[in-house]
Amino acid sequence: NAGVMQNPRHLVRRRGQEARLRCSPMKGHSHVYWYRQLPEEGLKFMVYLQKENIIDESGMPKERFSAEFPKEGPSILRIQQVVRGDSAAYFCASSPSGRRETQYFGPGTRLLVL
Amino acid sequence: EDKVVQSPLSLVVHEGDTVTLNCSYEVTNFRSLLWYKQEKKAPTFLFMLTSSGIEKKSGRLSSILDKKELFSILNITVTQTGDSAVYLCAVWDNAGNMLTFGGGTRLMVKP
Numbered sequence: 001n002a003g004v005m006q007n008p009r010h011l012v013r014r015r016g017q018e019a020r021l022r023c024s025p026m027k028g029h030s031h032v033y034w035y036r037q038l039p040e041e042g043l044k045f046m047v048y049l050q051k052e053n054i055i056d057e058s059g060m061p062k063e064r065f066s067a068e069f070p071k072e073g074p075s076i077l078r079i080q081q082v083v084r085g086d087s088a089a090y091f092c093a094s095s096p097s098g099r100r101e102t103q104y105f106g107p108g109t110r111l112l113v114l
Numbered sequence: 115e116d117k118v119v120q121s122p123l124s125l126v127v128h129e130g131d132t133v134t135l136n137c138s139y140e141v142t143n144f145r146s147l148l149w150y151k152q153e154k155k156a157p158t159f160l161f162m163l164t165s166s167g168i169e170k171k172s173g174r175l176s177s178i179l180d181k182k183e184l185f186s187i188l189n190i191t192v193t194q195t196g197d198s199a200v201y202l203c204a205v206w207d208n209a210g211n212m213l214t215f216g217g218g219t220r221l222m223v224k225p
């Protein structure tokens with residue numbers, strides 16, 4: 001019973017490039033949450049998705065960031081034209097339903113922008 | 115805006131010591147509080163607390179919630195070097211769609 005999978009685990013990009021982060025939820029989970037963790041800080045919510053729907057993107061920066069969770073395949077967090085301040089660990093979590101229950105986290109993707 | 119504050123920020127103890135980590139919160143419409151342990155990878159779930167005064171226990175770890183005073187504590191007895199990690203506290207607000215996390219407590223257990 002695989003847990004939440006994220007890839008890549010580490011990603012290096014130069015300023016201006018695009019970063020694509022992938023998340024496959026636990027089997028049977030249809031709700032996905034993305035969080036960002038800056039160095040020495042706690043996790044900050046970015047976006048909450050169900051299959052084919054964005055439920056809450058109140059934590060997502062208005063520009064350059066987008067997320068999707070298609071009917072087939074993983075959820076993707078996309079950052080366009082990355083800047084140094086985007087360097088962080090991006091964690092994905094999943095839950096079976098959206099009823100404010102335990103979330104299970106993936107290992108994270110550590111993005112470094114040069 | 116919901117707020118979660120953890121203390122201390124960091125803590126260094128020796129193996130065998132007992133530690134108490136604190137988490138206080140301000141939430142519009144509290145539902146539950148969760149504790150996670152984060153080593154150099156995914157935060158792993160420890161406890162979910164919903165009711166006041168009921169201790170949850172797992173081995174050497176235990177946690178309790180006080181909904182009147184708006185805080186929770188996580189206790190670790192007879193600490194081991196493997197307990198070294200960042201411990202994260204998070205709350206669910208009934209009105210929101212996300213967990214709100216505190217900044218974490220970094221625990222280092224020395225042999």
